Amino acid sequence: MLIVIVEREDNVASDARDRMIAGAARLLAQRGLQATSFSTVLAESGAPRGSIYHHFPGGKDEMVAAAIGATEQNVVALLDFRPGTTVRQVVESFLGAWRVLLTAADFHAGCALVAVTVAADTDEVRERAAQAFGTWLTALAAALRKAGIDPPVAESTAALLLSACEGAVVMSRAERDLGPFDTVAETLLTYVDLLA
């Protein structure tokens, strides 16, 4: 596994910078890549206007990359080793998190990685999103293995699970209705039950 998450070395990371990253991640999920402009991020985070290029010398791409990293870490933390959990528990907790994403923001939020991928205008951010997708797949497969699924099956199950979630979130978001997501979630659960 070559993926390395680069964090700031100074232990007191800038408040403003962190707020901007969190705001950018939220805006990506809620309104897409182009709407995640510096002005909206500043309005969302209350960060000072004057220090944009101090905190992000690489401009918008660097800020978006950082927001992808934050999103990436959120899901990894969700999946992190919880020994003794069953396959069904792993899948249910994963599905539950996506369901909360939809309902908590009243269908105004989706996956930041999807938003970046379909609207990326530079390879840099698209590749960063691809890296984050890879991290998610690895973490999900590891959780499934730890719950007792055979390694090769764990990988394909992780891929199906993540893909179906991403697609279902988009569709439920479009329809502003949990119907599509719940249907997919239930079907996925019956599928993984066959694996046990």
Place this chain on the structure above:
Amino acid sequence: MLIVIVEREDNVASDARDRMIAGAARLLAQRGLQATSFSTVLAESGAPRGSIYHHFPGGKDEMVAAAIGATEQNVVALLDFRPGTTVRQVVESFLGAWRVLLTAADFHAGCALVAVTVAADTDEVRERAAQAFGTWLTALAAALRKAGIDPPVAESTAALLLSACEGAVVMSRAERDLGPFDTVAETLLTYVDLLA
């Protein structure tokens, strides 16, 4: 089924208008909603600059809605009644179409409906995308029923199939690699084989 596809009544639909719609649909799939501006659509389609608001009095939203309609119809045509096909054939042809979308454009294209949903800044276009998603689900479930799947199972299978495809296309597009998509496709095929 209340969905009605409104087509132009004059049999000689404007060339320029049709070219713009096709170009907009392609741009949505390849570069997202914000990049689908009038200038890029005109450059893509060679349509005349002067008649934008003649063909689309409703502005960009109307053009995007028309592009969604064109995308919607493409998939419906793909699924249209082909009697005598097996479940596996239906699923394989559906998966195959998405695979071609990825490879034909060298991973520079995805689903226009997804692009619109995650970046919509008006309810009008989002709702139009939701409608198109619904049309796809209905058509896919109908094809599965015709291939012999029990009606209730056909609906949930259609939802899983479409969701997983959409998600897998996004991931393969991000990684510029068929890996994620092919893994998901294979897993889906083993799943539907269990239904027969």
Place this chain on the structure above:
DNA sequence: GCTCGATTATGACGGTCATCATAGTAGCCC
């Protein structure tokens, strides 16, 4: 040939975008 509708050309509007240069402030270490 003329009319009249459909189509297109041209140019402008206010707004937002990402980026940057310059200058100012704040706080810590010596």
Place this chain on the structure above:
DNA sequence: GGGCTACTATGATGACCGTCATAATCGAGC
């Protein structure tokens, strides 16, 4: 206090956005 670095303020740049008003052109039918 002095100096150095981190951070912020301000304002400008050029480019593109969606929208629209006005006028020119085209083409078919009378």
